Amino acid sequence: MPEPRDLLQSADDEARALARSLLARARHAALAVTDPATGTPGISLIAFGLDPEGLPLTLVSALAPHREALRLHPEAAVLVGEPGERGDPLTHPRLMVKVRAAQVARTAPRHEALRAHWLATHPKARLYIDFPDFAFVRLAPVSAVLNGGFGRAWRLAPEDLRPE
Amino acid sequence: MPEPRDLLQSADDEARALARSLLARARHAALAVTDPATGTPGISLIAFGLDPEGLPLTLVSALAPHREALRLHPEAAVLVGEPGERGDPLTHPRLMVKVRAAQVARTAPRHEALRAHWLATHPKARLYIDFPDFAFVRLAPVSAVLNGGFGRAWRLAPEDLRPE
Numbered sequence: 418m419p420e421p422r423d424l425l426q427s428a429d430d431e432a433r434a435l436a437r438s439l440l441a442r443a444r445h446a447a448l449a450v451t452d453p454a455t456g457t458p459g460i461s462l463i464a465f466g467l468d469p470e471g472l473p474l475t476l477v478s479a480l481a482p483h484r485e486a487l488r489l490h491p492e493a494a495v496l497v498g499e500p501g502e503r504g505d506p507l508t509h510p511r512l513m514v515k516v517r518a519a520q521v522a523r524t525a526p527r528h529e530a531l532r533a534h535w536l537a538t539h540p541k542a543r544l545y546i547d548f549p550d551f552a553f554v555r556l557a558p559v560s561a562v563l564n565g566g567f568g569r570a571w572r573l574a575p576e577d578l579r580p581e
Numbered sequence: 582m583p584e585p586r587d588l589l590q591s592a593d594d595e596a597r598a599l600a601r602s603l604l605a606r607a608r609h610a611a612l613a614v615t616d617p618a619t620g621t622p623g624i625s626l627i628a629f630g631l632d633p634e635g636l637p638l639t640l641v642s643a644l645a646p647h648r649e650a651l652r653l654h655p656e657a658a659v660l661v662g663e664p665g666e667r668g669d670p671l672t673h674p675r676l677m678v679k680v681r682a683a684q685v686a687r688t689a690p691r692h693e694a695l696r697a698h699w700l701a702t703h704p705k706a707r708l709y710i711d712f713p714d715f716a717f718v719r720l721a722p723v724s725a726v727l728n729g730g731f732g733r734a735w736r737l738a739p740e741d742l743r744p745e
Contacts, residue, residue: 424644447611447613447624447660448624449611449613449614449622449623449624449658450613450622451615451621451622452679455656457615457654457656457657457658457679458613458614458615458622458656458657458658458679459613459658459677459679460611460612460613460624460658460659460660460677461660461677462660462662462675462677462728480588490621492619492621492622493621493622494613494621494622494623494624495624496611496624496625496626498626499663511626513623513624513625513626515616515621515622515623564626
């Protein structure tokens, strides 16, 4: 049996366009972290968006356990792409991105630009974006796998995910 | 600031009913694993269902990288609960379950019962369930956190997730 890695195709324009579309449309994602208490995987639902340069971003409360997990173990992974109501969920396209997390201080010069951009795409966040425990965390892509349904999978690099 | 853990309520009947409902309705889940190549988190979309006793189960191809990840690092985590089309996704209930994975051999005495039960809830799996690379993997709950929206979170034990 071939190694799973051998089944992944190289990035092409179709895969890049689909991956960028999944990232641009996503308003939430599943986040896999390393639980600092146990060293085993943890998982959470997170708000998801892109910064003005098109790079993944989340807004998260310090009260959420995954914020501390990301601080202690910045290597994480996100899954975006929502199965539709019909058909087998595993035939719907989804993107799995390995990321490295970096918290953005509320005093950072870029914070105001991130805040304005986030509110344009996540208007309901206005209710809590200014609470003192909320902060942006950048999720810089390290590598990605795009799955477009059975037998259709591509390996993507960070540059394949950036908007053109 | 209090520790995040202090914000979690103890299980009550409302939380147990909501958690069991999320598990019973889920046909897919996000799965967080430890990537054996790097030791860092990986994430995948998986088919999700319950066995005849109401315990979490997935059906996965040996070609999927997460099957080997689960074999080498059985501690994993799943997220179920689909945000609706409207409103802030983070206000929708979801259940995060830490699990321990165990593969079910296709020659196991229980395999035929699992197969019949799975097909009743996942009829489209008939297309691939008998392919030789597909196998069931039990996802035995270790602990869980139910999030019912901002400020509403409960810690649940495995017995809180079992159907009554």
